[in-house]
Amino acid sequence: MSNLKDFFGKKVKVINLGIPSFADDLKRQNVEVIHTDWRPPAGGNKKIQALLDKVETWQNKVNAAKGAK
Amino acid sequence: MVVSHLVKKQTYFDSVTLMLIGSQVKKLDGIENAVVGMCTDYNIDSLKRLDMYHPDFDSLTPNDLIIAIKGSDEKTAKAAIAEVETRLTSKKKSSESAQLVPTNQEAAAKQLADANMVLISVPGEYAAREARIALNAGRHAMLFSDNVSIEEELELKTLGTEKGLLVMGPDCGTAIINGVPLAFSNAVRSGNIGLVAASGTGLQEVTSTIHRLGCGITQAIGVGGRDLSEKIGGKMTIMATKALIEDPETKVIVLVSKPPAESVLKNLMSEIKNANKPVVIYFIGADPKLIEAQGFTAAKNLEDAAVQACKLSTGKSYEPEFSDAKIDEMSKKIKLPTGNLRGLYSGGTLCDEAQRILRTSLPEIYSNTPVKGCKDMKDVYKSEGNCIIDLGDDVFTRGKAHPMIDPDNRAQRMIQEISDKSVNMILFDVVLGYGSHTDMAGEMVEAINKGKKASGNNPVMAACICGTQDDMQGYSNQAAKLEDAGVIVFPTNVAMVKFAQKCLERK
Amino acid sequence: MLIDIKEANKKAFDAIQAAQPIIKGIGTCLDTVPGMKQNLILHAGPPITWERMSGPLRGAVMGALIYEGFAKTPEEAEKVAASDKIEYSPWHEHDGVGPMAGVASASMPVWIVENKTNKKCTYCTLNEGLGKVLRFGAYSEEVITRLKWMEKTLGPVIKAAIPFMPEINLKNMVAQVLQMGDEAHNRNKAGTSLLIRELAPAVIKTDFSAEDKIKVLEFVNSNDHFFLNLSMPAAKAILQSAEWIEGSTLVTTMCRNGTDFGIRVAGLKEQWFTGPAQIVKGLLFPGFEETDCNPDIGDSAITETCGFGGFAMAAAPAIVKFVGGVAGDAINYTKKMYEITEGESQSFQIPILDFRGSPQGIDILKVCEKQILPQINTGIAHKKSGIGQVGAGLVNPPMKCFEDALQAYVDKYCD
Numbered sequence: 001m002s003n004l005k006d007f008f009g010k011k012v013k014v015i016n017l018g019i020p021s022f023a024d025d026l027k028r029q030n031v032e033v034i035h036t037d038w039r040p041p042a043g044g045n046k047k048i049q050a051l052l053d054k055v056e057t058w059q060n061k062v063n064a065a066k067g068a069k
Numbered sequence: 070m071v072v073s074h075l076v077k078k079q080t081y082f083d084s085v086t087l088m089l090i091g092s093q094v095k096k097l098d099g100i101e102n103a104v105v106g107m108c109t110d111y112n113i114d115s116l117k118r119l120d121m122y123h124p125d126f127d128s129l130t131p132n133d134l135i136i137a138i139k140g141s142d143e144k145t146a147k148a149a150i151a152e153v154e155t156r157l158t159s160k161k162k163s164s165e166s167a168q169l170v171p172t173n174q175e176a177a178a179k180q181l182a183d184a185n186m187v188l189i190s191v192p193g194e195y196a197a198r199e200a201r202i203a204l205n206a207g208r209h210a211m212l213f214s215d216n217v218s219i220e221e222e223l224e225l226k227t228l229g230t231e232k233g234l235l236v237m238g239p240d241c242g243t244a245i246i247n248g249v250p251l252a253f254s255n256a257v258r259s260g261n262i263g264l265v266a267a268s269g270t271g272l273q274e275v276t277s278t279i280h281r282l283g284c285g286i287t288q289a290i291g292v293g294g295r296d297l298s299e300k301i302g303g304k305m306t307i308m309a310t311k312a313l314i315e316d317p318e319t320k321v322i323v324l325v326s327k328p329p330a331e332s333v334l335k336n337l338m339s340e341i342k343n344a345n346k347p348v349v350i351y352f353i354g355a356d357p358k359l360i361e362a363q364g365f366t367a368a369k370n371l372e373d374a375a376v377q378a379c380k381l382s383t384g385k386s387y388e389p390e391f392s393d394a395k396i397d398e399m400s401k402k403i404k405l406p407t408g409n410l411r412g413l414y415s416g417g418t419l420c421d422e423a424q425r426i427l428r429t430s431l432p433e434i435y436s437n438t439p440v441k442g443c444k445d446m447k448d449v450y451k452s453e454g455n456c457i458i459d460l461g462d463d464v465f466t467r468g469k470a471h472p473m474i475d476p477d478n479r480a481q482r483m484i485q486e487i488s489d490k491s492v493n494m495i496l497f498d499v500v501l502g503y504g505s506h507t508d509m510a511g512e513m514v515e516a517i518n519k520g521k522k523a524s525g526n527n528p529v530m531a532a533c534i535c536g537t538q539d540d541m542q543g544y545s546n547q548a549a550k551l552e553d554a555g556v557i558v559f560p561t562n563v564a565m566v567k568f569a570q571k572c573l574e575r576k
Numbered sequence: 577m578l579i580d581i582k583e584a585n586k587k588a589f590d591a592i593q594a595a596q597p598i599i600k601g602i603g604t605c606l607d608t609v610p611g612m613k614q615n616l617i618l619h620a621g622p623p624i625t626w627e628r629m630s631g632p633l634r635g636a637v638m639g640a641l642i643y644e645g646f647a648k649t650p651e652e653a654e655k656v657a658a659s660d661k662i663e664y665s666p667w668h669e670h671d672g673v674g675p676m677a678g679v680a681s682a683s684m685p686v687w688i689v690e691n692k693t694n695k696k697c698t699y700c701t702l703n704e705g706l707g708k709v710l711r712f713g714a715y716s717e718e719v720i721t722r723l724k725w726m727e728k729t730l731g732p733v734i735k736a737a738i739p740f741m742p743e744i745n746l747k748n749m750v751a752q753v754l755q756m757g758d759e760a761h762n763r764n765k766a767g768t769s770l771l772i773r774e775l776a777p778a779v780i781k782t783d784f785s786a787e788d789k790i791k792v793l794e795f796v797n798s799n800d801h802f803f804l805n806l807s808m809p810a811a812k813a814i815l816q817s818a819e820w821i822e823g824s825t826l827v828t829t830m831c832r833n834g835t836d837f838g839i840r841v842a843g844l845k846e847q848w849f850t851g852p853a854q855i856v857k858g859l860l861f862p863g864f865e866e867t868d869c870n871p872d873i874g875d876s877a878i879t880e881t882c883g884f885g886g887f888a889m890a891a892a893p894a895i896v897k898f899v900g901g902v903a904g905d906a907i908n909y910t911k912k913m914y915e916i917t918e919g920e921s922q923s924f925q926i927p928i929l930d931f932r933g934s935p936q937g938i939d940i941l942k943v944c945e946k947q948i949l950p951q952i953n954t955g956i957a958h959k960k961s962g963i964g965q966v967g968a969g970l971v972n973p974p975m976k977c978f979e980d981a982l983q984a985y986v987d988k989y990c991d
Contacts, residue, residue: 003233004312007209008288010185012249015177017199018190018213019085022252025503028541031249034181037170038191039081041198043947044131051982052945053198055581058990060205062578079947132947172946 070101070139072121073146075154077134081107082157084192087134088470090156092477094138097152099145104137104468105153109192115468174202188251189214193239197221200236204228212238212293213252219300222293226304236305241291242269242504245276253473255502256539260285262378263319265309267292267326270416271353271371273500273535275325278375278561280537281390284382287319297329297337307340314344321381322348323374328355338363347381349374353418354425354440370422372563391564399557400571403529407576408493410569411486412457413479415472416535419498419562420459426566430573431455437462452486457496473505480516487520487528494529494572496565499547501536510534510547514554529572530556533565577989579823581941585918588818588826588842589937592882593922597813599744599806600690600697602735606682609699611670613682617641618667620678620875621833622848626658630834630870635713635961636677637662642715643723644681650715668829668840671816672699673808673875675801676711676957677834684723685731689746689809696816700809702726702734705799706965711874713961725791733784733792740778744771746810750884751923753803754934759892760807761876761885762953762968767803772796808875811882820845823989826918827938830881830950830973834873834957839977841940844988849981851974856956858969859897870959872971877952883921883936886953886970887913891926891934895953895968909951909970910935916942916950940985943978 014033016023023035042048084106091105102119106112108129116122121137129135136153140146171177178184187203189196193216200210204225212225217239229236237244242253243266250256255273257280266272269291276289290313292305306324313319322344329337329352341348342363349366351374352359357367366381368374372389379387391399410431414420417438424440434443435452438459446456449464460472460479472479479497486492499509506512513532521527532551538544548558559565606612617637629637638653641662647653656662667674674680678701686699704722708714749770753759756766775796779789796802815828824842831838836850853871860866879885889895890910893903907928913935914920920933938950949972956967 003315004235004308005315006233007185007235008247008312008316008318010247012186012247013181013184014249014251015174015181015184015187015203015208016190017174017177017187018083020083021085021504022188022190022213026249026251029249032181032184034171034177034184036174036177037081037172038083039172040131040192040195041173042945043079045947045979048944048979048982049198051979051986052941054986054990055941055982059581062580065578066580130947 070141071143071146072123072137072139073143073150074121074123074125074135074137075150076125076129077136078129079132080134081132082134083190085470085474088468089475090153092469092475093156094149094153097149099141100138100149101141102139103149103153104135106135106468107131108133108135112468174199178206184208186211186246186251190252193217196239197225200225201228204232204234204236207232207234209235209246210237211244211251211291212236212241214238215240219295219298222295223301226296226301230304230308233308235290235309237291238293239295241293243272243289244291245286245289247288250503253500253502253504254289255280255535255537256541257289257537258285258539259287260382261287261318261320262323262382263287263313263316263321264289264323264325265292265306265313266290266324267294267296267306268353268418270500270535271325271418273416273502274371274419274562275323275375275378277502277535277537278372279379280539281560282375282379282387284379287316288313294327297326297333299330299332303329303333303337307337310337310341314341314346320346321378322346323378324348324350325371325374326352328352349377349381353421370426370563371418372561389564390560393567396564396568397571400568400575403572403575405529405572405576406493409452409489409491410455410494410496410573411452411492412496413482413486414457414459414498415461415479415500416498417459417461419533419535420457422562423457423496423566426563427457427570430570437464452489458482473500473509476506476509476512480512483513483516484520484523487517487526488524490526492526492528494531494569496531496569498562499532499534499536499551501534501540501542501544501547503541505542507542508547509542510550514550514556517554517556530554531559531565531568532556533559533562535562579989581823581825584821584823584843585826585937585939588821588824589918591817591821592814592937594693595747595814595817596692597689597698597746597810598692599738599741599746600688601738602685602731603688604682605680605684605686608686608688609670609672609680611665613663615646615661616663616665616682618665618670618672618674618678618680619833620667620674620676620873621831622836622838622850623666624664624833624835626664628835630873631959631961632713632870632873632957633677633679633834635715636679636710638961639710639713639715639719639723640679640681643720644683653715666831666833667875668831670699671697671812673812673831673878674701674711675703675804675808675876676874676955677713678875679710683727685727685735687806687809689806689813691813691817694817696813698809698812698816700805702730703799703802703805705795706801708962708964712957712964714964715962729788730792730795733779733782733788734775736782736784737775737778740781741774744774746806747814747923750807750810751925754884754888754891754924755927757892757894759879759885759888759895760803761879762895762955763892764803764807765800767807768796768800771803771806804876807884808878811878811884814882815878818842825940825985827881827940830877830938830952831875832872832877834870837872837973837977839973839981841981841985844981844984847984849977849984851976851980854971854974856954856967856969856971858956858967860956860967861965864958864966868958868966870957872952872954873957874954876954880950880952881938883917883934884924886951887936888924888926888934889951889953890928912948913951915946916948940978940981944982947975949973949975
């Protein structure tokens with residue numbers, strides 16, 4: 001478990017999801033930022049989103065088991 | 070009136086971009102209304118309410134874009150649609166010029182492998198999921214988004230505190246982390262003051278004032294308005310404050326928020342009791358004695374929080390930029406006729422602060438967000454009596470971007486208030502910094518001049534500028550524009566409101 | 577179970593790249609096709625009963641029953657078709673494919689395509705030509721006569737010719753036609769031309785009468801789409817290599833029976849996921865209207881499933897004239913498909929995209945996540961049997977197929 005204090009002083013590198021001007025402002029300050037052309041996952045279909053999340057959770061489990069080997 | 074529409078399937082833009090374009094196009098000649106938005110339940114309701122709905126929209130999804138225009142005739146409406154398309158294309162071009170623009174967090178992380186902060190301003194119903202993805206990937210999260218449920222907030226903050234990761238928000242508009250201003254923040258020099266706040270504009274006001282007084286900050290951590298509620302228990306406030314206590318760079322800690330729930334206050338106090346450094350606490354509206362009893366420095370208001378923090382930061386003495394004596398002198402020049410005071414705020418905390426200070430000076434104050442001792446406005450769109458209004462409140466931002474981004478609503482209201490013969494004084498805030506409009510002073514001045522010309526009225530105009538000389542809008546430039554238009558300019562909300570108080574006393 | 581999806585899909589994709597489908601021969605349906613029976617009618621698309629069949633498929637069934645002698649008249653054929661005398665089964669469940677109605681019966685000659693890499697075979701009828709043909713639901717005397725000629729002459733002549741031809745690798749031939757302006761689904765002119773080039777000398781060498789040989793070559797020559805009935809089983813053979821790799825989310829079947837659209841997924845053995853077949857949107861031949869059109873029909877979507885056909889539209893810009901667009905649209909359609917596929921075909925290269933491999937290996941996860949549907953371009957049949965093709969255009973599967981498949985995948989694998 002890491003401590004928030006250890007993050008202080010580190011270089012902030014940002015992923016921006018949503019309002020583009022937030023990323024523009026960060027770029028202007030030479031902060032490393034990547035803007036995402038975000039759109040609702042699964043076209044806004046919550047049921048499908050939930051299924052895809054289940055698949056991802058399962059794959060995280062699979063990868064973790066691999067890593068543990 | 071004619072309603073024309075255009076549907077663009079599988080074409081997504083964020084709501085702020087769309088609302089701004091809609092707002093601009095609405096101003097074109099012959100256009101009565103413009104709705105530019107994704108096909109969400111909310112926008113469908115709006116279209117129906119405005120009699121702009123069309124059966125073509127029945128089969129659409131939230132990934133499909135609707136452009137609906139109500140204009141004087143078909144030609145005008147269609148021309149407006151074309152104008153919307155032009156503006157959208159130029160937006161899309163600039164975002165597509167980078168070949169591989171990622172469309173989700175996972176893809177973005179592939180391109181910025183060591184990303185450690187995710188700034189989330191997507192619609193509320195998707196925000197918690199994005200925050201969870203961020204935390205599970207070991208990244209801090211800032212949730213600018215609101216409309217996140219308190220249950221989701223609790224889940225996220227529990228996960229965040231387990232991992233030692235920040236969950237700033239929901240509804241967190243301001244943070245400065247490791248010197249990087251995020252979302253709506255000001256250019257503030259670094260120093261040794263660390264802040265934790267449950268209020269965006271509150272944090273902006275305190276940090277800007279600290280900078281103008283010559284001091285600086287280590288961190289300005291926003292925790293969202295509900296953090297210190299019973300349910301959330303102050304999880305982020307406690308984690309952030311503890312980290313600042315342990316941080317060798319931070320010599321003074323400042324906490325700003327609404328008064329916490331009883332149980333939370335107890336918990337918070339016990340956590341920071343053994344802080345080896347001074348803590349300045351401003352619990353908005355709470356009795357300062359409560360805080361002093363615990364051995365902490367209590368601030369009277371946002372300006373005072375900054376002044377106290379600076380004193381503890383350097384050991385030197387500091388005074389508010391406009392002393393009480395100066396404000397008193399300035400008020401002597403004003404002869405206030407009988408009438409009503411109006412406050413037009415973009416920052417909610419500043420609106421609250423004004424109400425708190427003025428409730429001892431005015432018999433009755435109305436607001437759309439009344440504090441204790443003030444009353445609800447009967448009709449938020451029509452001021453009656455003394456009104457201090459938060460134009461950033463939800464009721465005004467349905468389908469319109471926040472007044473710090475889009476000045477249109479406030480400009481219109483300004484003209485309306487000036488036209489009201491009963492109004493003798495108008496107060497307003499101009500918030501500078503990242504995220505905010507590039508020339509808010511100019512926009513307000515244009516509205517003020519319009520209003521004065523059309524009505525012949527000349528109420529006393531006062532404004533406070535929340536910002537620093539390093540902010541990109543140009544602090545002096547903004548102040549000069551206001552002064553040239555006859556607006557009296559103040560460095561803090563407190564100074565401006567005290568001035569109003571003095572003027573009222575003299576009547 | 578712990579399965580890495582990336583690994584499973586890579587395994588499936590690699591198997592697809594390794595396939596080498598060749599023309600093996602010609603056989604009679606009853607003797608050659610696994611599970612074939614005298615009273616079994618094979619058809620395109622997912623499983624369907626007589627009651628639910630659309631016009632073109634019904635007409636084709638009736639024609640096949642008359643051809644096989646189960647009935648003497650169309651009226652009688654209808655009665656027999658509805659009775660329990662006749663069984664129906666999708667071509668896909670018998671290692672084969674059929675264009676449009678795709679109806680095949682016991683006596684019909686079929687192509688035999690073999691994947692040399694795994695020795696498995698796939699099958700398809702020979703293409704009858706255009707106009708009033710069985711696959712568009714025609715059952716007139718003319719149709720039956722032609723089918724008999726194909727059984728008695730066309731099939732045997734080509735069967736005899738094949739040993740005289742060099743081995744024809746259909747994957748390579750499809751790769752070639754993509755560089756000649758075909759996409760091997762709706763444009764097959766180049767494919768048929770390349771085929772007849774090999775076929776003609778070999779036919780000459782057989783022992784049949786000159787008249788028969790002439791008729792056979794004229795028949796092939798007069799039908800631009802003759803090659804389609806080889807590109808389809810080739811695609812089937814290629815995709816079959818990925819069946820049924822555990823955990824893979826790649827689509828191995830896309831097909832329609834005129835009523836339903838059906839897909840199958842490599843990691844979901846033999847399960848069908850269906851939804852309503854869509855109305856094709858495109859250009860109609862003069863005299864026809866939207867109300868004349870039958871919903872999407874045929875196994876020919878196997879070409880898109882395999883990374884050519886509509887997925888390689890950028891290689892055949894001429895196709896857009898049929899779908900009412902401009903050449904640039906063809907390129908964009910192909911480009912979009914890269915977002916929902918596993919990789920780029922090592923064999924099918926597209927010249928205008930700098931010889932980039934075509935998008936291959938549709939992934940149901942990507943389709944669901946991005947809400948981008950596979951793009952198919954296809955012919956349109958008249959909804960009444962026997963009238964024939966009325967146009968061509970673009971169509972997609974219904975999203976339901978992919979969403980149902982995703983649900984089944986989660987139910988099976990994700991614990």
